[in-house]
Amino acid sequence: MAPLAVVLAIIMGVFAAAALWVEADIRDQDIAERTAAVEKLFLQKLDKDTNLMIATMRTMMTNPSIERAFHQLDRPTLARQLGPLFASLRDKHHITHLYFTGPDLINLYRFHSPDEFGDEIDRLTTIKARDNQDAVHGLELGALGTLTLRLVMPWRSDSRVIGYLEIGEEIEHLISEISEGLAVDMLVLVDKRLVSLQQWQRGQALMKREGNWERFASQVTLAQTTDRLPAALDDLTLQRLLAGRTAEIDDRGRSLHLAAVPLRDAGQRHIGDLVVIRDITTLKSTFNWSIVAVTTISLLSAIGVLGVFYLALDRVERDYRRQHDLEHQLLRYNAEYGRILQLEKLSALGTMVGSIAHQLNNPLVGVVNLAQLAERGVDDPVRTRELLGEIRSAGEDCRTFVKRMLAFSKVSCFESKPTPMAALIEDTVLLFRQTENKQLPVELELPDEPVVLTIDPILLRHALFNLLVNAAQATTDGGAIVISLAREDDAARNVPGWSLAVRDHGRGMPPEVLEKIFVPFYTTHSDGTGLGLPVVQHVALLHDGQVNVSSEPGRGTRIAIWLPDSLPSSLPNTPPSSLHDSPDHKHDAA
Ligand SMILES: Nc1ncnc2c1ncn2[C@@H]1O[C@H](COP(=O)(O)OP(=O)(O)OP(=O)(O)O)[C@@H](O)[C@H]1O
Ligand SMILES: [Mg+2]
CATH class of the missing domain: 3.30.565.10 (Histidine kinase-like ATPase, C-terminal domain)
Incomplete structure (x- = not known):
């Protein structure tokens, strides 16, 4: 039984390990898929919003009165003509920036801040649009610590660039939508070296946020979908996460899975990371239950199989013993029977010898007695003849008996x-x-x-x-x-x-x-x-x-x-x- 138990334990162990490995694989795959979905959705939303911006721009560029106003640097006409459109874009489509910039990159009009103009726009997207003479879009880190999706397009009139049109939106609403759609929390982190503390504090004040500059050593939070960041997400954990791209933490009884998606700006510069936080408490407890269930089932199966084997072996052993005992008994009975047979033969022989002796003894005794009488009465010939006759008769009795014996033997x-x-x-x-x-x-x-x-x-x-x-x-x-x-x-x-x-x-x-x-x-x-x-x-x-x-x-x-x-x-x-x-x-x- 012991070797069988060891083999069973190994088989059940392998089975349980395989089942758990499959379960863990399914869980990891689920988590990885969710992270990939977040990244994909984020990129899709950026693309969609970019397309909306392109369509809006094209509409503006085909308007001759706007083009004329831009050409003539007519700020009041621009404000009048496009003010309502910008307000609508801001309210309905999260558009936060609209610029009209001259061919020398000097700003003509900022719809979101009309009083600021005349400065040179030196942002990457604008410079690239001028250098490439083509539309450029992508994420850009603002001076105030905002992350904005920008689209800059050269405005051509009679094959001449009369300036640049720029539309932008802050991406905060994108991560809110993704967070709601995929039931995850998200965090936008950027490299502290790319943002100055004063500008960042100005930005926080403007957006009425209370961000903590000191929370992480080299990153600062630009946007987040949860009011309270997990306490366990400290600087060490963040560095581990950014190095390995995924991590798992416990936060007030919840199991959280963290994944980092790199964020690149319009110049393909790694400016920060999108941290996806997923609550996997239920998933983990289901997994833990699976471990308990698989282990219990394996154990019970092993005990069951062992029990069945034990019973079967016990039965076989009992049958074998019974058979062995029967054979033993049979041998004993055979020996006994042989002995009894021998005894019976001897006793039959004894009976036979006794009977033969008895049968022969009677006439022989008669013969001896009659012979003695004949000896004594030898002088009386009549008596002697009579006695001799009886002797002969006794002899014939003996002969008859012997004859019968011979007949029997025949x-x-x-x-x-x-x-x-x-x-x-x-x-x-x-x-x-x-x-x-x-x-x-x-x-x-x-x-x-x-x-x-x-x-x-x-x-x-x-x-x-x-x-x-x-x-x-x-x-x-x-x-x-x-x-x-x-x-x-x-x-x-x-x-x-x-x-x-x-x-x-x-x-x-x-x-x-x-x-x-x-x-x-x-x-x-x-x-x-x-x-x-x-x-x-x-x-x-x-x-x-x-x-x-x-x-x-x-x-x-x-x-x-x-x-x-x-x-x-x-x-x-x-x-x-x-x-x-x-x-x-x-x-x-x-
Ligand atoms: N037909 C029968 N009716 C009644 N008793 C019988 C009959 N046949 C046999 N027996 C009984 O069986 C006994 C044995 O018979 P068995 O023929 O072996 O020996 P027996 O007749 O006595 O002697 P033997 O045959 O040597 O003259 C007889 O002594 C008798 O008592
Ligand atoms: Mg007879």
Whole structure:
């Protein structure tokens, strides 16, 4: 489990890191896009306002009376003609400056400050317009610390420049619009070296602002969209921001993202920076929540997967243990079974030896006693002959017993061949009639069609004969013995076969006898060997069959030998021959 836990921890760690990296990337991209949008919008607005100024100028330049007044340096006419237009431009379009300047750059008329005139205009835009003899526009830092978008255009009349027209607007309203549109705060900073303190203070007073000249070491704020600058935005932070273009600060529980956009004047000089301040508190808390969520999900997933693995492994281990225990138990049972089998064999051998000894001992004791009597009465030839006769009879008993034993041992010689069953049964009944003295009726219940089974005819006749003898011995009041042959399948093994049964109406067997009838030497007859039914069972087993017994005390017994249709290939078979071709073994039957 430990290596698995380590691997899982690594996988989950990598997953969480990847998820957070993606999340951080999305956040940074969002911030970068917003900053880029601010810059783009600022430039777009400058362009738009420049276009408005161009259109306004062109309208003025096409007016002959204005041109005439300009040409004739007629200030009152200019004021009269354009005063209302300037007022409207100032009110509606934030235009703050309108100049008429002569070809020598001496100012003729300032609409925003009509009393100031006659001075030389030395601003970059005007000088460039004169030098290039073309329209020039761009941002310009004013003397009073104002940042103005200016457009200067030479005024041509009869291919001669009669002067320059200049329109300007302070950009404060632009940053206010952007701030509102994109929900950011903005700050216009310029290099202190480009503005003098006195002029700046004059400008602040004019615009009724309370700027702080000392707040930053090298920059001063010209315009801002928020009343309160973040306290954390100190000089050090500003320098860091200007060096790296972005920074992040905390201000009274808010997370602020700062980005600096460089500001260039009409001469492409870097004069300051536009600082964009964005409140990213929500974005950051969402990101922090994402970290918590991703970490929690990763942890829970890892715990879940580990749990599932643990359960699965535990189950496999338990199954393995159970199987191992079962195998162990099986081995033990096998050993035990082998031992019991050995014991049973020994005990069966002991029983058999005891029975044989007992069977032989009785006549032998008789022989010894009779011989002693004969020795003592040797003078009496009649008595001696009588005793010798009894000795012979006891000897014959022994021989009969030994003969039966030999017959039993012969059962293991198995030789099968296709045998017509009807002939075999009739043959056995004939033999039975010759030996049996009660002359009991024997009835046959055979199928109509001839049945030929591959069997050992000698062994089967022997078995059937034993069943007939047993039936006769059990029949006391002369009921008939019935031999039947009928089709019967072995349901358990699903094998088709035949049942050869002997049924009597004799005394039947109580359960305690029934359970021992296949034990060799078990007999309830004084002159029986107890080998009859063991032989029957042995013969059935040799044919891959079995013996089925049903008996009811006082009503009779049915003992059937079940035989399969065909012998399994492992059992020996011989070529077909008729029953009568086989050697006669009638004397083998008990
Ligand atoms: N048809 C039957 N009816 C009642 N009891 C039977 C029947 N067949 C067998 N038995 C009982 O089963 C015992 C065992 O039979 P088995 O044929 O093995 O030996 P046996 O007949 O006693 O001796 P043997 O066959 O050697 O003369 C018999 O002693 C008898 O008690
Ligand atoms: Mg018998």
